[in-house]
Structure formats: structure tokens, C-alpha cells
Amino acid sequence: MAYFERVGESAFRATEHVGGAWDTEEQHIAPALGLLAHVVELDRDARRDDGLxxxxxxxxxxGTVPVDVVSTSVRVLRPGRTIELVEARMGHGGRDAVCLRAWLMKxxxxxxxxxxxxxxxxxxxDMPSWDPSTVWPGGFIETAEVRRAEVEPGRASFWVRTPLPLVEGEPVSALAGAAGxxxxxxxxTVRADPRHVAFPNVDLTAHLFSPPEGEWIGFDTTVSFGAAGLGLTSSVIHDVGGPIGTMAQMLTVRPR
Known part of the structure; x- marks a missing residue:
């Protein structure tokens, strides 16, 4: 079992474990983000061996993407000896669904x-187990093991891990696994009941000053809603050794 199965040089089939939380017939975007990080690293390793x-x-x-076969592509936008900017895209049916821009440094x-x-x-x-399927449906959420200490709705610290590999039968780095x-x-840590308010994110940006290690990824997270339909989920990312970076997700807040 895995989130994706490779079916071609740049094509992957999403499995049932990628089922989304907002719509179970669509992909939860989390594994797709990890998949694009993985293809960026594969492309890097095919082009150079200096460990960026x-x-x-x-x-x-x-946009949304069904639980189906997806295509990927990678290109170097800014080549360099010590710093590179790389773009990866994932699409379905001739339409791009996710675009990643990644900075790589020596x-x-x-x-x-x-x-x-x-x-x-x-x-x-030191955190109690929490079952996220009490709030969210979908195949991806069912695979996540979560330990959480919630302060109030919209404010919590928590750890997440999964027993499933990102890609079936394929070595994946700790970074790509964490990105997934x-x-x-x-x-x-929802600020509003998702049955009454939708708040999907339109992006996600992570800055990392240390590479993740271990199977657990930790988050110290705050969710904020504004008065004009906008929201922001802000997190400090941890591994078991401590903080390793920060992350932000821009939300579109839509009362149902």
C-alpha cells in the first residue's frame, strides 16, 4: 500500500489512500505536494551529484484533481553552481493542478x-492520540496517526506520521515524505466546523533551515480568519530534534 504507484517515466496513479477531506472523490493535496518534492529531488540527482x-x-x-493517474514535469528555472530554482508541475487531463517552485542550495x-x-x-x-477522522472524511485522513494538544479551536500543537510510503516500491527522502x-x-485545529464553513488553502510555502529527520513531523499551528473571506494557517515545523522551519497556507473562507 502507498499513496502513489509509478505507471510511467513521469506518471503516477493515485491510490484510494489519497482520497480528499473536502471531497472524497478528489485527491487530498497533501500527498501530491510530497510527490512533487520527490520528482524535484529525482531530477536533481539525475543532473548533479554535489548534494544541493x-x-x-x-x-x-x-485546482482539484481526481483520484486517478497524474503526470509530472520538472524544469530548472535558474541554474547555478551553488543555488538553483526548480519548477515542478502535476496535472491531469491536460490541465495543471499543482505547481511547485523549489530553491535548492549547496x-x-x-x-x-x-x-x-x-x-x-x-x-x-507526551501528547494524547487524536483521531482526525472524527472531523474529516477521506482515505488520506484515515492513514494519518496524530497526537495533538489543542489550546482552543484554531490553535494547537500536534505530531503526524503515516505508515504508508509516498510511492510504492521507490526510495523517498525524509524531506519528500514530510512534504507529503x-x-x-x-x-x-479547525476554527470553524467544516460542515458549515469551507476553508481550503490555495497555496502552501515551507521554509526549512534544517532537513527533517525521523518519521514524526510536528506542527505548532495557528489558524486565523479575516473579515473579508480570507484566512491564514501558520505553522512552525518540527522534527523530534526541535524546530526546523516555518510554513504558511493561504485560505479562502466560504460559509456554506
Whole structure:
């Protein structure tokens, strides 16, 4: 079992475990974001061997996509010896559904400078288990193991992991695996009942100052709604070693 199965050089079949939360007949976009991170890394490794690391991932969600076969493509927008900007796209039926722009940088030795003032969250073992399927339907949500400490609606810290690989029978980096869980943040501490208010995100941007390690990905998340139909889900991303970056999702808030 996996979220995707490769069916061609650049084509992947979404499995039932990708079923969405807003509409179970459409893909939850989270695994698709991880898939695009994966194809960016595959393209990098095919072109060069000097270990550029992905430090920013910015996805634009251009539309919905059915649980079906999708195509992918990658191109280098800004080549360089130490810094690259790469674009990847995923589409279905001749229409782009997601566009990723990723900055890749040459790593250096700065272990003696490693520090952050971002606060840590409690480790996974110190948070109670929480079943997200009590709020959300869909195949993807059913696969997620969540531990959560909610302060109030729209404010929580939580950890997420999944037993399923991103792509069947294919090695996937810890980064791509983590990226396949990032989009879950918008639904883990809802400010409004999704049966009464829709608040899907139109994008997701993650900035990482350390690569993720381990199977758990942690989030310290705040959801904000404005008065004009806009919202924002803001998160500090963690692995078990502490904060590793930040993330933002722009929301369209639509009372039903």
C-alpha cells in the first residue's frame, strides 16, 4: 500500500489512500505536494551529484484533481553552481493542478552556529492520540496517526506520521515524505466546523533551515480568519530534534 504507484517515466496513479477531506472523490493535496518534492529531488540527482539541499518549497494549488493517474514535469528555472530554482508541475487531463517552485542550495558546515529561538513543542509521546477522522472524511485522513494538544479551536500543537510510503516500491527522502504531510496542518485545529464553513488553502510555502529527520513531523499551528473571506494557517515545523522551519497556507473562507 502507498499513496502513489509509478505507471510511467513521469506518471503516477493515485491510490484510494489519497482520497480528499473536502471531497472524497478528489485527491487530498497533501500527498501530491510530497510527490512533487520527490520528482524535484529525482531530477536533481539525475543532473548533479554535489548534494544541493531543498530549502524552500512553494506550491500553488491550481485546482482539484481526481483520484486517478497524474503526470509530472520538472524544469530548472535558474541554474547555478551553488543555488538553483526548480519548477515542478502535476496535472491531469491536460490541465495543471499543482505547481511547485523549489530553491535548492549547496550545504555548508555551520554546526557550530546551529541555534533557533523558535519554541519547541512537547514530544509525540507526551501528547494524547487524536483521531482526525472524527472531523474529516477521506482515505488520506484515515492513514494519518496524530497526537495533538489543542489550546482552543484554531490553535494547537500536534505530531503526524503515516505508515504508508509516498510511492510504492521507490526510495523517498525524509524531506519528500514530510512534504507529503505538510498540508494536513490546515485541518488539525479547525476554527470553524467544516460542515458549515469551507476553508481550503490555495497555496502552501515551507521554509526549512534544517532537513527533517525521523518519521514524526510536528506542527505548532495557528489558524486565523479575516473579515473579508480570507484566512491564514501558520505553522512552525518540527522534527523530534526541535524546530526546523516555518510554513504558511493561504485560505479562502466560504460559509456554506
Amino acid at each position: 539541499v531543498v530549502c524552500r518549497l512553494s506550491w500553488d494549488i491550481l 550545504p555548508g558546515e555551520t554546526g557550530h552556529l546551529r541555534a533557533t529561538s523558535l519554541p519547541r513543542i512537547a514530544p509525540p509521546e 504531510l505538510f498540508d494536513i496542518a490546515n485541518g488539525m
